[in-house]
Amino acid sequence: MAQDDATFGAPGGESTPTPEAVPPIPADFMSSVMARFARQDEVQKTTNDLLAALVAALTAPEGQTSHPR
Numbered sequence: 001m002a003q004d005d006a007t008f009g010a011p012g013g014e015s016t017p018t019p020e021a022v023p024p025i026p027a028d029f030m031s032s033v034m035a036r037f038a039r040q041d042e043v044q045k046t047t048n049d050l051l052a053a054l055v056a057a058l059t060a061p062e063g064q065t066s067h068p069r
Helices: 027-058
Strands: none
């Protein structure tokens, strides 16, 4: 017995309602989201630079150890 796409999976053979269309996203909202992403990217780059500097400061230069003989 073949089932219609509208009734497939619906309890009791009832047709499933069609979802409402999503309204378009306002441009000012998208601008604020993109500004947040840009700011987050700046902070991430600064954090990465600081972490790299910290690792470089804590890492002994090649050929040297922290316990000289």
